[in-house]
Amino acid sequence: MPEVRVRKRALIIEEIFHEGGPPAEKPLRRAAALVVIHNPFAGKYVAEIASFMEDLKPLGLDMAQSLVAALGGDPQIIEGYGKGAIVGQAGELEHGALWHVPGGYAMRETLGNAKAIVASTKKVGSLGTRLDVPITHINASYVRSHFDAMEVGITDAPRADEILLALVMTTGPRVHARVGGLKASEIKGEDGLR
Amino acid sequence: MKAKIRKIVTFVEETRSEMDRPVNPPTRRAAAAAVIENPFAGKYVEDLTELMEIGEELGTLLTERAVAALGIPGRSAESYGKAAAVGENGELEHAAAILHPKLGTPVRKVLGTGAALIPSSKKRGSPGVALDIPLGHKDAAFVRSHFDGMEIRVNDAPRANEILVAIAVTDSGRPLPRVGGLTKDQIKGEDGLR
Numbered sequence: 001m002p003e004v005r006v007r008k009r010a011l012i013i014e015e016i017f018h019e020g021g022p023p024a025e026k027p028l029r030r031a032a033a034l035v036v037i038h039n040p041f042a043g044k045y046v047a048e049i050a051s052f053m054e055d056l057k058p059l060g061l062d063m064a065q066s067l068v069a070a071l072g073g074d075p076q077i078i079e080g081y082g083k084g085a086i087v088g089q090a091g092e093l094e095h096g097a098l099w100h101v102p103g104g105y106a107m108r109e110t111l112g113n114a115k116a117i118v119a120s121t122k123k124v125g126s127l128g129t130r131l132d133v134p135i136t137h138i139n140a141s142y143v144r145s146h147f148d149a150m151e152v153g154i155t156d157a158p159r160a161d162e163i164l165l166a167l168v169m170t171t172g173p174r175v176h177a178r179v180g181g182l183k184a185s186e187i188k189g190e191d192g193l194r
Numbered sequence: 195m196k197a198k199i200r201k202i203v204t205f206v207e208e209t210r211s212e213m214d215r216p217v218n219p220p221t222r223r224a225a226a227a228a229v230i231e232n233p234f235a236g237k238y239v240e241d242l243t244e245l246m247e248i249g250e251e252l253g254t255l256l257t258e259r260a261v262a263a264l265g266i267p268g269r270s271a272e273s274y275g276k277a278a279a280v281g282e283n284g285e286l287e288h289a290a291a292i293l294h295p296k297l298g299t300p301v302r303k304v305l306g307t308g309a310a311l312i313p314s315s316k317k318r319g320s321p322g323v324a325l326d327i328p329l330g331h332k333d334a335a336f337v338r339s340h341f342d343g344m345e346i347r348v349n350d351a352p353r354a355n356e357i358l359v360a361i362a363v364t365d366s367g368r369p370l371p372r373v374g375g376l377t378k379d380q381i382k383g384e385d386g387l388r
């Protein structure tokens with residue numbers, strides 16, 4: 001099993017007070033944990049890659065916990081999440097897909113009983129490539145106020161033989177959410193959707 | 195507070211290896227950035243005092259945020275830098291008013307020391323513009339291992355009537371520095387240069 005080799009990590013925390021409208025009583029906070037790892041499969045086609053997902057789990061947990069810490073330390077205040085990956089150009093998109101299981105597992109494990117699928121995106125890119133990580137409510141994917149996204153990226157990553165992994169968490173709805181739909185207060189919490 | 199802040203974003207980067215060589219201890223740097231309303235957007239105003247006062251406020255706020263993000267006492271910071279990006283309806287001189295007259299004193303107060311000039315950069319730009327914050331050792335500008343820069347960007351700022359103001363602080367120099375020059379253990383600390 002390949003080991004996980006970390007070159008660098010980054011943390012981005014946004015605190016949003018308003019966006020032209022009335023300032024929020026509690027500012028919306030969004031945080032992204034980014035880690036740049038060596039891609040053990042870069043430069044060649046490797047058929048069996050799935051076991052790397054298991055290797056990534058401890059890293060995922062560490063990232064999820066660092067996000068909770070960055071947002072104040074209480075997992076109860078996390079309302080939205082998302083994940084993503086940027087694969088350096090010597091890798092394939094499928095290598096980014098390795099992040100689905102460990103990234104999602106890590107956030108569910110850290111947040112207790114989050115029910116909704118973790119929204120995700122991935123791409124192949126180069127140094128400084130930006131990724132718009134989609135965000136949805138942690139317990140019900142259809143909560144419209146929590147549909148959001150956070151743009152992330154690192155100037156010097158991913159190099160060709162690297163993968164940039166991202167996890168994102170937020171503390172609430174868009175700062176001036178007002179387009180209707182299912183509300184967080186109406187969640188039934190049975191199926192992760194509504 | 196004079197500054198009308200729409201959002202605050204904090205960035206932390208930690209480099210653990212470079213070219214597969216461990217960076218031990220990892221180098222770490224943090225930047226805190228505020229997106230503020232530009233009170234003088236869209237018109238020529240002779241007296242820029244208000245922006246100078248905003249600079250003084252942000253000097254404290256952003257330095258405290260950056261140091262907190264690194265989790266170190268101010269005195270342990272090693273290098274620093276500042277930068278601002280003015281939205282399209284503002285002037286470069288607005289960035290100068292924030293950065294140069296009054297922002298430095300509170301930065302040094304938070305850090306405890308800071309004999310060296312705080313390196314700076316400024317530009318006009320639109321949302322998502324990259325801001326390269328120059329970095330230099332806070333007590334001796336000639337420390338070569340600490341000549342560096344940190345790129346940040348906030349995808350939705352600065353809007354036309356806004357200014358993005360950032361302060362970066364590190365607990366270290368570049369990863370694996372080896373181009374000679376004055377080292378940090380040779381600092382005399384008399385003139386802010388050597």
